[in-house]
Amino acid sequence: MAFKLPDLPYDFNALEPHIDARTMEIHHGKHHATYVAKLNEALEKAPGWDKKSLEDIVRGYADAPKEVQGALRNHGGGHFNHSLFWRVLSSKGGGKPSGDLVSAIDAAFGGFDALKEKFSAAAAGVFGSGWAWLALDSARKLTIVSTPNQDNPLTQGLVPILGLDVWEHAYYLKYQNRRPEYIAAFWNVVFWDQVGRNFKEARA
16 A cells, blocks of 8 residues: 555644744645655555555665665655654644653753753754654663664664754745754744653553
8 A cells, every 4th residue: 555645733834933834835745745655656666565564664675676775765764754753743842741751861861951952963963964863772761863864763773752854945944054043943842742652652
């Protein structure tokens, strides 16, 4: 079965003024939609791979037929990354995490402010296009990593629970070259309830 573009869980303007409606419309309806379409095209050339979950495609793209590995890596990653990204944003976002996630953040980084500082630095330090991630490692400990392009922590044996897209298409209409301002605005729309659910599922 072909993959489909997921609906946004909110209106295009829901994240304003932090992320503008036009950016959301183009980002979701054009960029993400293209990743889905090109992933489906690649799967037509990889018998049996259309039966795999998106996570397994992203983790195992190097085992696919050589001629589609790049497409599965880039477009499969693009579909997975954006699908997670939309869910961890909300007009009801901002504030601080709660529950077990707080204890894990304290243990890994020494507190929420330290997490924000280290995550923001990772996002700002991505050269060109890519992502910053909060993820769980094999020891179920939180870690912060960045990946280029549409690469994903799944290929490193990590489970991402929060991601920030720092491709220019994610912020350029509003912030132009001021990526640090976009990163600062991101914290106002992080949906910590969903991140907490991702954390719980990743530890299960």
